[in-house]
Amino acid sequence: MIFLQDHGTMLSFWEQTNFLKYDLIVIGGGIVGLSAAIQYKKKQPKASVLVLERGLFPTGASTKNAGFACFGSLTEILDDLEVLDEGEVLSLVEKRYRGLNAIREVFGDSVLGYQPFGGFELITENELFQLDNMDRVNSILEPIFKKPVFEIFKKDLGFGPKVKTVVKNKFEGELNTGSFLNALWTMCGELGVKILTGANVEKLDLAQKEVLVLSGNNGGRITFKGGKIAICTNAFTKSLFPEMDISPGRGLVFMTETLPFAIPWQGSFHYDKGYVYFRNIDNRLLLGGGRNQDFKAENTTEFGVNPKIKDYLVSIMEDVIFPGYSPKIEMEWSGIMAFGPDKRPILEKVSEDVVLAVRLGGMGVAIGWDTAGALVKLF
């Protein structure tokens, strides 16, 4: 029996002998970490699996996002085609769409709160030329969807005069982000995965596979030991691996009061090349994004509200979404994403029995589960 150092926390004999050693330790309890724990435990039912999460809830992007079950709007895909070839774009979209179908199959639409209302992109005057490329994008995506993905949506949805037309994507949907995380938590519980929250991993000893945790309980430090370690800390990975090529990107979201009139649309709405997104939740507007208005300030792992970005989103709400009407904002929050030079996550074996899946970008709802599956295969 190895007694691990307890750094003054005065762990009891019972704690030391029962709580500190696991076959797999997962660091980070967001979509990727929880999905990795589940998929590993399904493959190795007898293995002991621990998830260490520094927040009381997962505290990165997974509980803060907009819940779009999306795979790229028309202008986002056209942007991608500027830097990637058609085959690469097809495989990016395919991965996202397959990921969404995988979570729908594993958890079920009603558990996820999945609603197939479609995706809509608002096209402004200077984006109209992009419509000339709609047929090209549809034919690139034909091998996956067999039908045209993008089409002009004719109905007037009451948007402001800046919106010249709306493009519909019938294959997109939306889900309830909290329900998705709850489903992951529930499945972890059913499988016997242990989750400790308030457990901030400060240091890793890769050779010994020891994980030093600052305990939220009494400010002491506890060392856990894993047979294997999976690192799923997304935007916060640099605190453990400073050399990683990861740029954090903060995203702002706000939600209005319940509106006194019925919002005449439902679905996942994209604006400004996907940098702005909004949806109707129980007749309230959820609106988020705008990082492109201040990339420099949003390159941070600190949660917070950038007034410049908030003003930009408010102006879109008042001029574009509900022209001439200004609903009260009732809630606002931010979440932290992770970006890099391209849109692929970093998925790698760091050392023997230590693997890492981070940098999920703005599509982790779509690709998180599958990325975790690929991570588990690295062991």
Ligand SMILES: Cc1cc2nc3c(=O)[nH]c(=O)nc-3n(C[C@H](O)[C@H](O)[C@H](O)COP(=O)(O)OP(=O)(O)OC[C@H]3O[C@@H](n4cnc5c(N)ncnc54)[C@H](O)[C@@H]3O)c2cc1C
């Ligand atoms: C505002 C916003 C809107 C978004 N909208 C969408 C969308 O509509 N559709 C979509 O597909 N994606 C969207 N995303 C992206 C998506 O949410 C992320 O890609 C996904 O949640 C990433 O999951 P993750 O598990 O890798 O990271 P995270 O959810 O960030 O999880 C990492 C976890 O690790 C924990 N952690 C970090 N460091 C440590 C440590 N040292 N010790 C212990 N724990 C640690 C953190 O607390 C965190 O809970 C959005 C993101 C944001 C912020």
